[in-house]
Amino acid sequence: MTNPTTTSCPKCGAPISEDAPQGLCPKCVLAEASTVPEPTSSPRGKTPPPTVEEVAPHFPELEILELIGAGGMGVVYKARQPKLDRLVALKVLSHDLAAAPAFEERFNREARVLARLSHPNIVAIFDTGTAGPHAYFMMEYVDGVNLRQAMHTGGFTPSEALALVQDICAALKFSHEEGILHRDIKPENVLIDSRGQVKIADFGIAKLVGQDETNDVTLTMQGAALGSPHYMAPEQFETPGDVDQRADIYSLGVVLYEMLTGELPLGRFALPSEKAAMDARIDAIVLRTLAKERDARFQTAGEVRTEVETLTRNHNTDKSVDERTNLPEARDPKSGRKFAIAGACLQLGAVVGAITSVSAWTQTMKITSMRGAEAPAMMAEALSQAVLASSIGSVLGLIGTVLLLVALFGQEYRAKWFYWFMMIYSILSLIAFPVGTVIGIICLVYITKRKEEFETN
Amino acid sequence: MVMRARGDAPEARAALGELCEAYWTPVxxxxxxxxxxxxESRDLTQEFFTRLLAGSGVEKAEPEKGRFRSYLLGALKHFLAERKRNAGRQKRGGGAVVESIESGGTETSPGMQIPDPGATVSDAWFDRGWALAVMDHALTAVQSGLEEAGKGKQFEVLNPWLIGDTENLSQADAAEELGMTTGAVKVAIHRLRKEFRNAVxxxxxxxxxxxxxxxxxLRYLIEVLS
Structure with missing residues (x-):
């Protein structure tokens, strides 16, 4: 039994019996095992995809291993290239497409362009051509899952989503600079390999198989049907002949929205921060990628990336600490916490000092009204106690104040308790000291204005 | 394997031996x-399997009669009934004629009944134990596969995700423990589930x-666990 024994299942909450293998809830485990795996992509069209046996004779130089996905554009097989002893993904385009007029010439022209795209975040194309009735792409085999499958594996925290967006932007920036649009960014085309690296597949293939500048109606219709309507920019429907890199940015925005909320941004959609706890500034980025008018969007993938980087560098964007966003420049929330706790403790010390001092003063007052030989000595003692307590209190208070200010302004420490502590502290300061008046007002205004930062962190 | 286990050939006997070994615990x-x-239970289990393996046990598990689980329970009940009868006979001084446990097996119906409303609490208990054994074997298979690939640690840390998605497990913590990115952890979990599904x-x-x-x-086994 390798697991710490838990008494109840973290999923269904039912108690876990002692004989449960590996301490896992048997019912949840078997129920999960009985779920139908998320298909790589849903097969469309009526004809079933060609089987491994049907395709294999056309590719004598490959060992076709298994069918790994079927979509509107074609079918993908996992294959081995014995000559180089490597795995490849073989994408065989559907017959209907290959039958379209002038397809072959267009296909070859586009393929040459796509083969130029060499980037760590882009699935490399090794070869293209036609074999028998099949037009095909031979591509890098990515040993991993697509974003759709990853979303079904527990979803993403905002900082994970933003980290992925940065990698997607890197790929888009590169391809856009090469003059190539993706045109079909969607979770199924964003792959994550076993090391967590993002790889974008199917660059430009949407254009190749359907949308084409000639704006041939049937082809465009075909293209629209092939693409994924929910992820397409408005202009991809309205003016398919006039689409630029900003269409990819829109699609990226849909993917980001889906990663953050688990939903598509349909109609009057809610802001991501209304759906889940996250930095409200993410909303602004999402809205700018999803603007209906492309002029209102980010104009380049580089801009999106810079914006996301700035956000993740300065702030932890969600509750969990994510290594990728804790860049060297990022503030360490742990040290902010230390300052806040030390400051708070010293302030409490100062309060104790103040109380001691006040009681010593009261004592002094009483002694003043006393008569007798020992009165002056007692009074001196009480007085010195009062002075000592008040000076120790002041020193503690002063150091405490400095630490609190460092935590608040320098380290930008944002915890709920700290919000309320600073609130009480500021009010007490206002009442207690003339200097405190100034500090109190500043802190009060500051923390009140930024209340939501304390809520979300 | 049930198919393989049918018949008297030595390999059939070996296959049956394997099956019985695997399902020793539920019995x-x-x-x-x-x-x-x-x-007493241990001795009885041993005796049951010894006799089952000595006879041509699996013959009765005909395709239309279905599952090995049901067959084994039927055979077990028959074995117990037989034993009781023999014990009575011996008490009365009669000579014990040890019958093969299969003979007349149909009267206790070693064939299969899916959720049988008339089944006893013990039947359900047997099926529950069976479900646990299936789960245990599948887990062990996946675990040893990963250990061979040098990913034993991955199995240890990630197997809680086999229950499905829940907010109560932190992938970030798992990623930290394994020194992987959260993306890589998602891939690994996805793969682990797939392997487990196949193993089941x-x-x-x-x-x-x-x-x-x-x-x-599988649906039935999930049901008996509820």
Whole structure:
């Protein structure tokens, strides 16, 4: 039994019996095992995809291993290239497409362009051509899952989503600079390999198989049907002949929205921060990628990336600490916490000092009204106690104040308790000291204005 | 494997031996549950399997009669009934004629009943134990596969995700523990689930006669766990 024994299942909450293998809830485990795996992509069209046996004779130089996905554009097989002893993904385009007029010439022209795209975040194309009735792409085999499958594996925290967006932007920036649009960014085309690296597949293939500048109606219709309507920019429907890199940015925005909320941004959609706890500034980025008018969007993938980087560098964007966003420049929330706790403790010390001092003063007052030989000595003692307590209190208070200010302004420490502590502290300061008046007002205004930062962190 | 286990050939016997070894625990637990002590149950389990393996046991698991689980329970009940009868006979001084446990096996119906409303609490207990054994075997298969690949640690840290998605498990913590990115952890979890799913199917596939019965059997096993 390798697991710490838990008494109840973290999923269904039912108690876990002692004989449960590996301490896992048997019912949840078997129920999960009985779920139908998320298909790589849903097969469309009526004809079933060609089987491994049907395709294999056309590719004598490959060992076709298994069918790994079927979509509107074609079918993908996992294959081995014995000559180089490597795995490849073989994408065989559907017959209907290959039958379209002038397809072959267009296909070859586009393929040459796509083969130029060499980037760590882009699935490399090794070869293209036609074999028998099949037009095909031979591509890098990515040993991993697509974003759709990853979303079904527990979803993403905002900082994970933003980290992925940065990698997607890197790929888009590169391809856009090469003059190539993706045109079909969607979770199924964003792959994550076993090391967590993002790889974008199917660059430009949407254009190749359907949308084409000639704006041939049937082809465009075909293209629209092939693409994924929910992820397409408005202009991809309205003016398919006039689409630029900003269409990819829109699609990226849909993917980001889906990663953050688990939903598509349909109609009057809610802001991501209304759906889940996250930095409200993410909303602004999402809205700018999803603007209906492309002029209102980010104009380049580089801009999106810079914006996301700035956000993740300065702030932890969600509750969990994510290594990728804790860049060297990022503030360490742990040290902010230390300052806040030390400051708070010293302030409490100062309060104790103040109380001691006040009681010593009261004592002094009483002694003043006393008569007798020992009165002056007692009074001196009480007085010195009062002075000592008040000076120790002041020193503690002063150091405490400095630490609190460092935590608040320098380290930008944002915890709920700290919000309320600073609130009480500021009010007490206002009442207690003339200097405190100034500090109190500043802190009060500051923390009140930024209340939501304390809520979300 | 049930198919393979049919017949008298030596390999059939070996296959049956494997199956029985795998499902020793549910039988043992069933006997305990019926109120026997651990030692008695252990001896009885041993005796049951010895006799089952000595006879041509699996002949009765005909395709239309379905599952090995049901067959084994039927055979076990028959074995117990037989034993009781013999004990009575001996008491009365009669000579014990040890019958093969299969003979007349149909009267206790070693064939299969899916959720049988008339089944006793013990039957359900047997099936529950069976479900746990299936789960255990599949887990062990996946675990040893990963350990061979040098990913034993991955299995240890990620196996809680086999229950499905829940907010109560932190992938970030798992990623930290394994020194992987959270993206890589998602990939690994996805793969682990897939392997486990396949292992469960393989495991159940050994106890039914037709591939299309696997899903039904799995559904039943989930039901008995509820």
């Amino acid at each position: 043992f637990r069933f006997l305990c549950r019926e109120g026997r002590g651990e030692n 199917e393989t495991e159940i596939g050994q106890t039914v006669t037709r591939p299309d019965e696997i899903k039904e059997e």
